[in-house]
Amino acid sequence: MYNRAQNAAEYQDRLVEQFAPLVKRIAYHLLGRLPSSVQVEDLMQAGMIGLLEASRKFDHGKGASFETYAGIRIRGSMLDEVRKGDWAPRSVHRNTRMVSDAMRAVEARVGRDAKDHEVAAELDMSLEEYYSILGDTAGSKLFSFEDLLESGAAADVHGDEEPLGGLQDSRFRAALVEAIEGLPERERLVLSLYYDEELNLKEIGAVLGVSESRVSQLHSQCAARLRARLADWRND
Numbered sequence: 001m002y003n004r005a006q007n008a009a010e011y012q013d014r015l016v017e018q019f020a021p022l023v024k025r026i027a028y029h030l031l032g033r034l035p036s037s038v039q040v041e042d043l044m045q046a047g048m049i050g051l052l053e054a055s056r057k058f059d060h061g062k063g064a065s066f067e068t069y070a071g072i073r074i075r076g077s078m079l080d081e082v083r084k085g086d087w088a089p090r091s092v093h094r095n096t097r098m099v100s101d102a103m104r105a106v107e108a109r110v111g112r113d114a115k116d117h118e119v120a121a122e123l124d125m126s127l128e129e130y131y132s133i134l135g136d137t138a139g140s141k142l143f144s145f146e147d148l149l150e151s152g153a154a155a156d157v158h159g160d161e162e163p164l165g166g167l168q169d170s171r172f173r174a175a176l177v178e179a180i181e182g183l184p185e186r187e188r189l190v191l192s193l194y195y196d197e198e199l200n201l202k203e204i205g206a207v208l209g210v211s212e213s214r215v216s217q218l219h220s221q222c223a224a225r226l227r228a229r230l231a232d233w234r235n236d
Contacts, residue, residue, distance in 0.1 A: 015066060023051055043081065046078045050078070054074070099133060100224045101228070104231055114225075135216060176230065179226050187225065188222075201215045201216055201219070202215075
């Protein structure tokens with residue numbers, strides 16, 4: 001029994017040593033997609049915890065390679081660490097809800113996607129002021145594309161409200177998929193490039209032919225639109 005436990009511990013140590021560079025690679029990849037306040041050392045520390053957990057819990061019988069499994073656990077640990085620290089002031093949270101509420105009001109009135117200038121007018125501000133708010137809210141609520149269909153995303157979709165107990169409910173999933181599919185083409189493309197292709201904001205800007213700050217605005221606007229269109233679930 002002792003030898004078996006010792007062998008298992010030694011195997012785990014070898015896995016951690018072998019895949020430690022994976023932690024650094026994922027940390028720097030994520031860093032380019034997170035606010036400047038996030039430090040790479042914090043990501044790497046959280047990632048090492050994820051790697052240790054992966055080495056203990058990995059099951060060869062599941063079919064996936066350890067690198068694939070560990071990558072998921074490492075990335076998840078890093079994102080959990082980022083979510084634990086809410087770097088946005090209360091004013092940013094208020095503005096996030098304000099933009100979502102304005103967008104919902106406009107779309108209910110006009111029956112189509114709200115345009116930038118219409119949301120700005122609803123908020124009684126200039127387009128430049130509206131874009132400034134979007135810039136402030138960029139990254140204030142981190143949500144990952146896959147998280148939107150998993151537990152843990154309710155707070156991101158619904159702002160600071162109570163988490164939605166029935167997030168796993170198939171009706172919510174269907175509503176979420178419908179909301180994503182109904183996004184304006186450019187916002188849908190930003191989501192795809194950011195979450196599916198894992199491009200950073202600068203790379204997406206090069207694809208779209210716009211500035212990095214404009215991509216950040218589009219990302220924030222997309223998040224606000226999703227929250228606006230899923231508001232009924234929060235109210236329920």
